[in-house]
Amino acid sequence: MPDCYETTQFELIVNPNPEVTDQSTTACSSSTVGLTLADDVDGPSVASYDLTAITPEAGLSADASNAVLGTNLASDAIASDVWINTTATPLDVVYSFTPVSSDNCIGAAFTVTVTVNPEPEVTDQSTTICSASTVGLTLADDVDGPSVASYDLTSITPEAGLAADASNAVLGTNLASDAIASDVWINTTATPLDVVYSFTPVSSDNCIGAAFTVTVTVNPEPEVTDQSTTICSASTVGLTLADDVDGPSVASYDLTSITPEAGLSADASNAVLGTNLASDAIASDVWTNTTATPLDVVYSFTPVSSDNCIGAAFTVTVTVNSNPEVADQSTTACSASTVGLTLADDVDGPSVASYDLTAITPEAGLSADASNAVLGTNLASDAIASDAWINTTATPLDVVYSFVPYDAIGCIGEAFTVTVTVNPEPEVTDQSTTICSASTVGLTLADDVDGPSVASYDLTAITPEAGLSADASNAVLGTNLASDAIASDVWINTTATPLDVVYSFTPVSSDNCIGAAFTVTVTVNSNPEVTDQSTTACSASTVGLTLADDVDGPSVSSYDLTVNYTRGGIISRCFKRCVRHEFSFRCHCIGCVDQHYGYTIGCGL
Numbered sequence: 131m132p133d134c135y136e137t138t139q140f141e142l143i144v145n146p147n148p149e150v151t152d153q154s155t156t157a158c159s160s161s162t163v164g165l166t167l168a169d170d171v172d173g174p175s176v177a178s179y180d181l182t183a184i185t186p187e188a189g190l191s192a193d194a195s196n197a198v199l200g201t202n203l204a205s206d207a208i209a210s211d212v213w214i215n216t217t218a219t220p221l222d223v224v225y226s227f228t229p230v231s232s233d234n235c236i237g238a239a240f241t242v243t244v245t246v247n248p249e250p251e252v253t254d255q256s257t258t259i260c261s262a263s264t265v266g267l268t269l270a271d272d273v274d275g276p277s278v279a280s281y282d283l284t285s286i287t288p289e290a291g292l293a294a295d296a297s298n299a300v301l302g303t304n305l306a307s308d309a310i311a312s313d314v315w316i317n318t319t320a321t322p323l324d325v326v327y328s329f330t331p332v333s334s335d336n337c338i339g340a341a342f343t344v345t346v347t348v349n350p351e352p353e354v355t356d357q358s359t360t361i362c363s364a365s366t367v368g369l370t371l372a373d374d375v376d377g378p379s380v381a382s383y384d385l386t387s388i389t390p391e392a393g394l395s396a397d398a399s400n401a402v403l404g405t406n407l408a409s410d411a412i413a414s415d416v417w418t419n420t421t422a423t424p425l426d427v428v429y430s431f432t433p434v435s436s437d438n439c440i441g442a443a444f445t446v447t448v449t450v451n452s453n454p455e456v457a458d459q460s461t462t463a464c465s466a467s468t469v470g471l472t473l474a475d476d477v478d479g480p481s482v483a484s485y486d487l488t489a490i491t492p493e494a495g496l497s498a499d500a501s502n503a504v505l506g507t508n509l510a511s512d513a514i515a516s517d518a519w520i521n522t523t524a525t526p527l528d529v530v531y532s533f534v535p536y537d538a539i540g541c542i543g544e545a546f547t548v549t550v551t552v553n554p555e556p557e558v559t560d561q562s563t564t565i566c567s568a569s570t571v572g573l574t575l576a577d578d579v580d581g582p583s584v585a586s587y588d589l590t591a592i593t594p595e596a597g598l599s600a601d602a603s604n605a606v607l608g609t610n611l612a613s614d615a616i617a618s619d620v621w622i623n624t625t626a627t628p629l630d631v632v633y634s635f636t637p638v639s640s641d642n643c644i645g646a647a648f649t650v651t652v653t654v655n656s657n658p659e660v661t662d663q664s665t666t667a668c669s670a671s672t673v674g675l676t677l678a679d680d681v682d683g684p685s686v687s688s689y690d691l692t693v694n695y696t697r698g699g700i701i702s703r704c705f706k707r708c709v710r711h712e713f714s715f716r717c718h719c720i721g722c723v724d725q726h727y728g729y730t731i732g733c734g735l
Contacts, residue, residue, distance in 0.1 A: 320377030
């Protein structure tokens with residue numbers, strides 16, 4: 131060793147380098163990395179870090195504020211970094227660091243691998259429902275991943291006029307896709323209203339996507355109040371189904387039930403259960419009430435709007451009044467007499483309030499009284515009671531009245547007829563005869579020459595002239611007399627001139643029809659009265675006496691000479707009639723009356 135060599139002793143201190151193991155973490159897209167760079171677990175402690183490389187996979191985009199390559203960085207150098215994963219799968223970004231100790235010793239490089247999970251993206255959704263119906267919507271998924279694992283409901287914003295059902299969803303987390311499917315909203319207005327739900331989707335990696343909304347448009351449902359109407363049996367219902375008075379308008383109706391009371395029968399063409407019906411669905415329906423009391427049929431409908439929203443059911447109650455039914459009537463009247471008939475009522479109801487007279491059809495030979503009823507409406511039950519018809523023929527004739535009955539509410543019954551048979555009345559012409567005083571009238575009352583035959587006579591008046599006296603057995607005023615009623619009457623004329631007695635009769639037919647009065651005039655001639663005479667004559671001389679006349683009339687035109695004969699002890703009086711011939715009488719026998727037996731015998735004595 132050279133002489134100049136000098137041995138010097140010094141100490142060499144070798145500082146260790148920091149060693150940091152590779153790190154990895156997982157972050158959600160758009161979320162911060164949130165990682166603190168690790169230290170050397172057993173020293174020396176890392177004083178700073180140098181970021182030497184950032185290597186993201188394709189599909190990752192860095193936030194503008196992310197860390198950049200540099201030295202002397204702290205352990206939170208990338209904690210606030212945010213990466214956007216624009217794909218549907220996890221992507222890595224690899225940071226390369228070198229740790230530097232406080233002695234400025236640089237350790238071996240290490241990496242931090244950040245796996246960036248994509249966040250679910252759900253587009254806004256909307257649906258339309260009817261008031262009081264369930265929303266029925268399933269929350270959408272991320273169409274290209276990642277799949278939504280749950281949803282957070284962050285707000286519910288209904289428009290004024292919407293009322294939520296008590297069981298509706300409330301704000302919350304970790305909700306399923308059917309979170310609002312059963313929600314029900316009541317729209318109390320006449321126009322569509324919106325309720326907006328705000329959600330955030332959460333993936334299985336617990337990555338929260340951007341908020342999205344679900345807008346539910348709630349259409350109002352039509353509301354129709356119950357209706358009722360009253361009709362007559364066999365008439366059309368005539369009702370138009372009501373609309374929603376303040377909207378929405380009813381587009382169609384569903385007929386869900388028809389419930390008639392017993393006693394109502396439906397017309398074959400009536401409406402049947404069905405959907406999509408118009409407002410005149412039951413207008414032409416006809417119900418027949420077979421009872422005497424009003425009966426109801428109840429229709430149940432649900433209204434449907436143009437948005438196909440079904441409103442609450444409503445009913446239409448149709449009260450069907452029974453129609454009055456009157457049986458055909460008939461009666462018999464005499465010619466020129468009043469009909470005297472009261473129009474019948476419905477025997478078991480409803481009562482008839484008025485009648486329409488629709489036709490009057492008389493047979494030829496009938497003539498109407500000027501005051502007879504004419505065609506008309508709203509007539510009383512005595513409408514034809516005072517009618518009178520003249521039958522100008524000899525046989526019964528009919529007049530037929532056609533009526534329609536109405537009840538108090540205007541229900542029209544079926545037409546019925548009243549047939550009036552008009553019997554002819556007998557017509558007897560005036561009669562006259564002439565008799566002798568104290569003789570029987572001997573007259574038979576005449577019949578109607580062309581019918582109807584007279585069945586009896588009513589004697590209504592006997593009017594004798596002064597000077598006539600009636601026999602005690604003469605007919606008296608009375609009814610139901612025979613045609614010989616006055617045949618045996620005897621009148622005594624106490625005057626010298628003919629006198630009349632006038633009988634007044636009314637003829638009555640077998641139908642009890644009373645004809646016009648007729649008269650029988652009986653002229654009663656007075657009998658001649660001659661006083662007894664006497665004279666004296668010589669034997670063999672002529673009597674020379676002229677038979678006297680009635681001094682005050684009537685003049686005697688002939689005399690009957692009576693001679694009594696006795697034959698076999700029986701006295702007979704024979705009559706001779708002597709007729710004046712100029713100045714003498716010629717007498718001849720006209721018969722003998724047996725005084726004992728009272729019968730006429732011949733003159734052969």
